[in-house]
Amino acid sequence: MDTLEGLADPIRRVGVRIEGVVQGVGFRPFVHASAQRFGLTGHVGNDTAGVVIEAEGPCEAVAGFLTSLRADAPPLATVEQVDVVELVPAGGRGFRIVDSDTSGPRGPRGPRGPRRTLVSADSATCEACLAELFDPRDRRYRYPFVNCTDCGPRYTIVRDVPYDRPNTTMAGFPLCGECAREYHDPADRRFHAQPVCCPDCGPRLRIVDPAGRSLGADPVSRAVELLRAGDVVAVKGLGGYHLATDATSDSATAALRSRKHREDKAFAVMVATLDDARRLCAVDDCAARALVDRRRPIVLLDRRHPDGVADAVAPGNRRLGVMLPYTPLHHLLLRELAAPIVLTSGNVSDEPIAYTDDDALARLGGIADAFLVHDRPIHVRADDSVVSPWRGDAVPVRRSRGYAPEPITCSREFPRPVLACGAELKNTVCLASGRRAVLSHHIGDLKNAETLRSFTEAIEHLSRLFDIEPAVVAHDLHPDYASTRYALERTGLDPVGVQHHHAHVAACLADNGVDGGDGVGGADDRAIGVAFDGTGYGLDGTVWGGEFLLATCADFERVGHLATVPMPGGEAAVREPWRMAAAYLRGATDGVDGVDDLAVARRQGARWDQVRRLLDSRLSMPVTSSAGRLFDAVAAVLGVRDTVTYEGQAAIELEQRADVGHSDGYEVGIADDGGMLVVDGPGLVRAVLDDHRRGTDLALVAARFHNALAAAVARTCREIADRTGVRLVALSGGVFANRFLLTRTVEALEGDNLTVLTHSRVPCNDGGLSFGQAVVAGARDRAMR
Known part of the structure; x- marks a missing residue:
């Protein structure tokens, strides 16, 4: 190798390819600064697979540079792979950032196949940009689109790769001279920040009425006035429109609920600071990390002060979905309003979120009194993500903005x-x-x-x-x-x-990370899978939903399930849990007097009698093993919920009513039907009924039901483990979003020395x-x- 004159350390030139989330996150400026720090020459650029580098200098300096690529990467970067090849030293001066190559990925030795670049998710406004936003001396003071390489829109504005401004919805906003200077200055934190802009060259904010007429020169202040007056304001966010109103006003929140046709489901609330969240809810370290995370999800928290927001925000719910501001516009609104706001998806219930301006005006015109809009197009709609803290981790309930498409x-x-x-x-x-x-x-x-x-x-x-x-x-x-x-x-x-x-x-x-099993390695390849949800197409012509599977990733065997019961009325039984109560009580109470005198029967009157006759007839109807329908039946028996307005409502409200401090439960039978283990759901409902009839407090009955079901799951898994030698259990399905059930089930399984897997990266x-x-x-x- 060549050597630099006067130095013993030989010269080394390397070609480097880096793959992962490395575009749109300040990776090239980081590489440029690192190369200068180590005194290297060469260049760095993007292509459609990631970042490509050629770097040359003393061997020790090159080695330090390569280590820094992983160890010191920017906060929004995810380095998945670093490939290094040795090149012939070529000399040269300085280290440059070169233009992106859009012809396809090429390594130091030629073409590298299909594009593999990873587009970054949208990220909450960073502290440096926030400081500028509220600094009267800064040229971006109160500018609602301030961003840099460490924050701002990404996935929702990307049309194509590589991630360069012409391939985003910022293409229609040419840079002014000052922004261009920042964009091209390797020492500036906005160096190659594709959404960079300012009041002179970037998107503009407006506030209009539902007919599109302007409502004022200062859109933020006017929006705050409307929110204080109890109006509903549609706000254009990163991934679509939200509907906002004063979260402390019963009348404003009730009006939004009525117009949106969202009868019962809780609204999310946005508060200005972490301290504000702590005033409303119990916030432990895990919840705090989730709230301030760059993804800024909605975090489901136990309420501390039910009177902190209007009753109509989350009626009858002990938990509240809380999030912190994640765009400059949110920060401006919350700072000026100085009160929490409801911030819910901009749609009518069961419709997708509106994300184009014309669609928002058309679909939300009957809901919103005003529209806070801007002229930066959204390319991909993305709802807010939702997480639930559990055992020190923020478990995803809805994985969307801030996570996708990582x-x-x-x-x-x-x-x-x-x-x-x-x-x-x-x-x-x-x-x-x-x-x-x-x-x-x-x-x-x-x-x-x-x-x-x-x-x-x-x-x-x-x-x-x-x-x-x-x-x-x-x-x-x-x-x-x-x-x-x-x-x-x-x-x-x-x-x-x-x-x-x-x-x-x-x-x-x-x-x-247990996805290697292809069904060829015997018991060690398998897991006991417990899948509890509302509805799934079964292989035997029934509706599954309370399943115990002996499974690999390639195949499975059904080895147990909740006892099957009819679904009187088919899909109507999903919307009306009282029908499932009738079905479960019929199976548990043949020959028992007084079933038709229950409160649920009296509430339904003639309809209960019709369903009972239907159940006694020979007419065909769907049969289900669904855990979700079991929860529905218990909720109706206890008078918690006879009909639902959204999926899983009865089960959610039953969990809300349970006293989590109680650990005792009912005995649940488990039968062996020709090798198939069958959990006696009807018997469990009968135990709930008997306890309820004795006048036992509803919170205690609900807790005993949860504990009994958790214990039944553990007993069934233990029996399967004893029969097969498989001691790994995977819990999945929407019913395990119930934290009470999940916690007690995991505790019971671990008490039997079984290894338990639950979700952490994708929703259950x-x-x-x-x-x-x-x-x-x-x-x-x-x-x-």
Whole structure:
């Protein structure tokens, strides 16, 4: 090798490729500064797979530089892979940032295949930008679009890769001279920050009425006036429109609830500071970390002062969804208003969030009194994410803004690229290639044309961004799901049908890095999967939802379930839990007097009698093992909820009423039906009924029910473990979003020396189902090779 004159340390030149979340996060300026610190020459640039570097200097300096690429990376960066090749020293002066290469990924030795760049998720406003926002001497004072390489919009404004301004919705805002100077100055924190702008060259804020007429020259102050007056203001955020109103006003919140047709489901609340959150709710260290995290999710917290917000915000709910401001506009509103606001998705219930201006005015005109709008387009709609603190971790309930499209790394590679289409409710889609699974933002319930269009747009957009052309399409087995129909209509792809609850269990296994099992390694490859949810298409013609599976990621065997009961009225039984009470009580009380004199029967009157006659007839009706329907029955028996206005409402309110301080429960029978373990749900409902009739406090009865079900799960798993030698248990399905049930179940399983896996990266509900489908498809693909 050549050496520098007078130095013993030989010269080394390396070519470096870095993959991961390394575009739009200040990685090139970081590399430039690091190279200067080590005295290296060369260059750094983006391509459609990540960041490429050539660096030359003394061997010791190059080694230090390579170490710093991982150790000192910018806060928003995720370095997944660093490939280094040795090059012939070429000399040169200085270290440059070069223009992006859009022709495709190229390594130091030539083409590198398809695009693999990772687009960063949107990130909350950083402290440096906040300081400028509220500094009267700064040129961005009170400018609601201040951002830098450490914060601001990313995924929601990206049209294509590489992540450069022309490929974002900022393309229509040419940089002014001052912003251009910052953008091109390697020493500036806005160096190559693609959304950089200022009041002279960036987006503009306006406030208008539902007809589009201006309501004032100072949009923020006018919006605050309207909020103080009890009005509803539609606010354009990062991933779509929100509906905001004064969270301390019963009349304002009730008006929003009425106009939005959201009868009961709790609203989220935004507060200005962490201290404000602590005044409303119990905030431990885990919750505090989640609240201030750059993703700024809604965090579900136990309420400390129920009178801190209006009763209509979260009626009858002991928990409150709280978030902190994550855009400069939010900070301006909350600082001036000095009160918490309701901030809920800008839609009518069951519709997708509005994200284009024309659509917002059309769909929200009957809800909002005013619109706080701006002219920066949103390319991808993305609802707020929701997390629930549990055992020191912020467990995702809805994984969307701030998380998507950052990939989930799997322990095994997918032999061929997979598109997984998810479920009908809480839909997400997943694209998997290599060892990455890219889970989309929350799409919602595929029950209307607008949501279905969002579903197809998400697939097309993620396929383009990540250059993934799927060869396999995974789908649920339910033939009437819109996602299933879409999958089966995709010609040229190999379809893989995945049973709903197997997908749940596989998602939990892969969430914990246990996705290597292909069903060929005996007991050590398997896990006991417990999948509890509301509805899933069963292999035996029944509706599953309370399942015990002996599973690998490739296949499964059903080894237990909750006892099946009829669903009188089919889908009507999902909307009306009292019907499930009638079904469960019929199964538990044959020959017992007084069932028709229950309070639930008196509340329903003639309808109860009709359903009882239907149950006694020979008419065919769906049969279910659903844990969700078991919760419905108990909620109706206890008078908690006879009808629901949103999915899972009865179970959520039953958990809310339970006294978590009680640890005793009812005895639950577990039968062996030809090797199949069957948990006696009807007997459990009968025990609840008997206790309730004795006048036992509802909170205690609800707690005993939760404890009994948790103990029954543990006993069933222990029996399966004894029979098979499998001692790994994976808990999944939306019912395990119930923290009381989850905690008691895990405690009981761990007490039996079983290893328990729960979700930490993807939701346990159907929002994580597409990830599980992709994992199953990949495992089956591997098993065939």
